[in-house]
Amino acid sequence: MSVTINTKINGQSVTAVAEASTSLLEFLRDTLEMKGSKLCCNTGECGACTVIYNGKPINSCVTMAADANGAEIVTVEGLADGNNLHPVQQAFIDTGAVQCGYCTPGFIMSVKALLDHTKKPTPADIEDAISGNICRCTGYNKIVDAIHLAADRMAGRA
Amino acid sequence: MAKAELKIIGSSPARLGGVERVVGKGVYGIDLMLKDQLHGAILRSQYAHAKIVSIDTSEAKKIPGVHAVVTAEDAPNVRYGRSYIDRHILARGKVRFMGDPVAAVAAESPAIARQALKKIKVVYEPLPVVIDPEEATKADAPVLHDDMPLPKTIPADSGMKNVCGHAVVKVGDAEKAMAEADVVVEEVYETKMIHPQYLEPRIAAAQMEPNGRLTVWANAQAPFPVRQETAKTLGLPLNNVRVISAGLGGGFGGKGSGITSGAAVEPICGLLAIKAKRPVMIVLDKAEETISTTIRAGAKMYIKTGVKKDGTILARTGKVFYDAGGYSGFGVQAGGRCTNMLGGWYLMPNCHIDGYSVYTNKQVCGPVRGPGGPQAAFAVESHMDSIAAKLGMDPTEFRLKNMPKAGDKIVGVPKLRDVSLGETIKIAKEKIGWGKVKLEKNQGIGIATGSWIESAGPGGGSIVKVNEDGSVTVHIGKIDMGTIPGFGIPLIVAEELGIPVSDVTVVNVDTDASPWDAGTVGSRGILVSGGATRLAAIDARNQIFKMAARKLEASPDDLEIIDKQIRVKGTPTKSVPLATVATDAHNVIGEVIGRGYCDNLELMAEEKAHGSSQPFTTHACIVEVSPDTGNVKILKYVAVHDIGQPIHRAAAEGQIEGAAAMSIGQALCEQVVFDQDGRTMNPSFVDYLMPTINMMPRIETTLVEGFPGSGPYGAKGAGEIACVPPMACIANAIFNATGVRINKLPLSPENVLRGLKEAGKA
Numbered sequence: 001m002s003v004t005i006n007t008k009i010n011g012q013s014v015t016a017v018a019e020a021s022t023s024l025l026e027f028l029r030d031t032l033e034m035k036g037s038k039l040c041c042n043t044g045e046c047g048a049c050t051v052i053y054n055g056k057p058i059n060s061c062v063t064m065a066a067d068a069n070g071a072e073i074v075t076v077e078g079l080a081d082g083n084n085l086h087p088v089q090q091a092f093i094d095t096g097a098v099q100c101g102y103c104t105p106g107f108i109m110s111v112k113a114l115l116d117h118t119k120k121p122t123p124a125d126i127e128d129a130i131s132g133n134i135c136r137c138t139g140y141n142k143i144v145d146a147i148h149l150a151a152d153r154m155a156g157r158a
Numbered sequence: 159m160a161k162a163e164l165k166i167i168g169s170s171p172a173r174l175g176g177v178e179r180v181v182g183k184g185v186y187g188i189d190l191m192l193k194d195q196l197h198g199a200i201l202r203s204q205y206a207h208a209k210i211v212s213i214d215t216s217e218a219k220k221i222p223g224v225h226a227v228v229t230a231e232d233a234p235n236v237r238y239g240r241s242y243i244d245r246h247i248l249a250r251g252k253v254r255f256m257g258d259p260v261a262a263v264a265a266e267s268p269a270i271a272r273q274a275l276k277k278i279k280v281v282y283e284p285l286p287v288v289i290d291p292e293e294a295t296k297a298d299a300p301v302l303h304d305d306m307p308l309p310k311t312i313p314a315d316s317g318m319k320n321v322c323g324h325a326v327v328k329v330g331d332a333e334k335a336m337a338e339a340d341v342v343v344e345e346v347y348e349t350k351m352i353h354p355q356y357l358e359p360r361i362a363a364a365q366m367e368p369n370g371r372l373t374v375w376a377n378a379q380a381p382f383p384v385r386q387e388t389a390k391t392l393g394l395p396l397n398n399v400r401v402i403s404a405g406l407g408g409g410f411g412g413k414g415s416g417i418t419s420g421a422a423v424e425p426i427c428g429l430l431a432i433k434a435k436r437p438v439m440i441v442l443d444k445a446e447e448t449i450s451t452t453i454r455a456g457a458k459m460y461i462k463t464g465v466k467k468d469g470t471i472l473a474r475t476g477k478v479f480y481d482a483g484g485y486s487g488f489g490v491q492a493g494g495r496c497t498n499m500l501g502g503w504y505l506m507p508n509c510h511i512d513g514y515s516v517y518t519n520k521q522v523c524g525p526v527r528g529p530g531g532p533q534a535a536f537a538v539e540s541h542m543d544s545i546a547a548k549l550g551m552d553p554t555e556f557r558l559k560n561m562p563k564a565g566d567k568i569v570g571v572p573k574l575r576d577v578s579l580g581e582t583i584k585i586a587k588e589k590i591g592w593g594k595v596k597l598e599k600n601q602g603i604g605i606a607t608g609s610w611i612e613s614a615g616p617g618g619g620s621i622v623k624v625n626e627d628g629s630v631t632v633h634i635g636k637i638d639m640g641t642i643p644g645f646g647i648p649l650i651v652a653e654e655l656g657i658p659v660s661d662v663t664v665v666n667v668d669t670d671a672s673p674w675d676a677g678t679v680g681s682r683g684i685l686v687s688g689g690a691t692r693l694a695a696i697d698a699r700n701q702i703f704k705m706a707a708r709k710l711e712a713s714p715d716d717l718e719i720i721d722k723q724i725r726v727k728g729t730p731t732k733s734v735p736l737a738t739v740a741t742d743a744h745n746v747i748g749e750v751i752g753r754g755y756c757d758n759l760e761l762m763a764e765e766k767a768h769g770s771s772q773p774f775t776t777h778a779c780i781v782e783v784s785p786d787t788g789n790v791k792i793l794k795y796v797a798v799h800d801i802g803q804p805i806h807r808a809a810a811e812g813q814i815e816g817a818a819a820m821s822i823g824q825a826l827c828e829q830v831v832f833d834q835d836g837r838t839m840n841p842s843f844v845d846y847l848m849p850t851i852n853m854m855p856r857i858e859t860t861l862v863e864g865f866p867g868s869g870p871y872g873a874k875g876a877g878e879i880a881c882v883p884p885m886a887c888i889a890n891a892i893f894n895a896t897g898v899r900i901n902k903l904p905l906s907p908e909n910v911l912r913g914l915k916e917a918g919k920a
Contacts, residue, residue, distance in 0.1 A: 034182070045844055089180035099639075101179030134850055136355055138819075139816045139819035
């Protein structure tokens, strides 16, 4: 059975038809050919597929595409303003937090969701925000550094 | 080159390829979409050990949308392997672990492909299963490979079975020296299988070209070995196979070493593309990855050491049973390394260890991050603390008492050039507050050291092409998975050619264009491609200086390049832009093409003459152990590493921190769990626990400089060594906190609580 999905992705209205069983991640990657959100565990455990759904970070692999109907979705493709990277994207590059980079889009979306609401996150805030994202490359040091750097830049402290 | 002269080496500029990764461009293998591609899927064995009686694919072939169904019969009867050539790309006659590929299909959609797999009828005759590597060597064990002989070093009347590798360490007379020891400590340690769990699943894509060539896209760490093995198993000449590196989302050795690590997903995909006459792409799902691709094997290690009362080590004996899995894979090499490292990296005048790599009905051992090393170090460094406790010595004093110095030999290394081990211990003690920090109830402090191999191994080349505007394009054989193409290589070129890092492009590996390379494995990126690129850049610079010297009417020896200008030293006004010389090269030599090689024979000769410059490390930590739950929380963790001259500092730190995190995961929670039938009980991330931010301490990394290695500028490899100490480091801290020695990984709440209960402490 197919369903028609009317949604807003990165500020653009999108209408597309997909199988009812399609996950939001499959809808983004396969139907819309937006490859920024990453497929990994497909069970909502690793966070590589994180997108912002009506302001909140979610695992798109365990969300139905049909749930995007009428929702506002932000993906990693929607953060940069032309050639100007979002401060979170820039901070991940500047601190060396992008090793293989496969987990990076998911982390960036979780961190953006955090910093949209929290100007000076505590270590506990950071732990909460990225506890659903797995990175196998960094040991998390440089990711935490990136979050602090991004927060400082966004609040004008750096 | 003296350190003071380095301009950019050792700094941390932005990684090449960073922007496309943070904005979500499809740079990875999984993001590929070939025009008209079919979806490939693989049928895997549901038995850990069985004869294949028959395979009937007729129903599957009838399904609309199915374009090819293949079994072993569709491929040449050719086996692949590294030491023992013991494996077909699709199982032929027998399956040897659950997950062994049996058949494959190509279909219009993933759903049709899955449906077709269900319609393939395989009749199996189940055989007895053996899971434990020591049990598998015994007379009553089922034999996995009837036609594979025992290694020649094992006597025919030994009664051993299923052994595919035998490594022997023999130094002095260990049995005699053991008899003269004041104190003898004998223990058994065991580690479990972990999966490398790179986040990007394995993929392969393949298409036949109009000219009859096969193009394969692989997110593999070793594109050239993939080409060689794909050509061999499909019966194609090498020049008719082209392998292009699709970007990698992690590898950690799990995607290393050719198709032996990929469970042959590349030739299977190629076979489907040939049969279907359409492009085919295979994407493994994560659970399929976890049961079928290569892993860090478990090892059972018997270790016995004799020491004098003053702490001098006299002798070590031991035995290793290293789990190769259903096929030999990388098990022979990793088991050999584990056996060698069980001899430790301290002075060891007498040593006798036998190591066996053993077939079991489990998935296959790969070259996962430090193959053999982390397992051995768990035993060696836990054992060192057990000995120190028996002697009543401080564990660090005991280690320093047996410290090798320059010119000494250690097991596996005939002569050391310089030894930073003691220095790393000293710094780690300071950083953790050894003997000073006040520990609360249930807290403990632990230390463990490590080493890793350097130098000898395959060579490799580099091509540095200088473009008309002075920018540079580099071809090497190593792929980018957060490793040197994005980090170290641009710095080396920038250092030698006086251009900004952002003017350097490193081309993705394409076997049609890139220099041959054994793969991005073995911590050898800097040594091989880094060393070769430095020489290639110098070669390019020499060509540039020769041409510029004519223009500037100066000797080439008097020139330098600074900020993209070639200048006469001491007369900066006498200069010509690099771009001008590079453009004018069209009318001279055509193009500036620098070439360089990492010459393995030269490295070995250098080592023989002056000794080997090993990287060494010491980790230290403070933990808190809950006597109620057995939970271990790491409160502080320091990692002190000698990696020689860091090239890209942040990348080197990142390698160390990531490697430490992987072994901290193995220490505390990670393992692939099997039932007695050889079924994986935890194939998904729901059950396979790995470190998240919640359980990770901040790893406090210190790089010790002043012990140059044999890489460019004195660099040493950094990708694996931090995997070596963490398990013993944490086990030693638990021992310090509780007095209980846990000999079996993981140090999970369940195992720790059991240990505490057995000791009457919980």
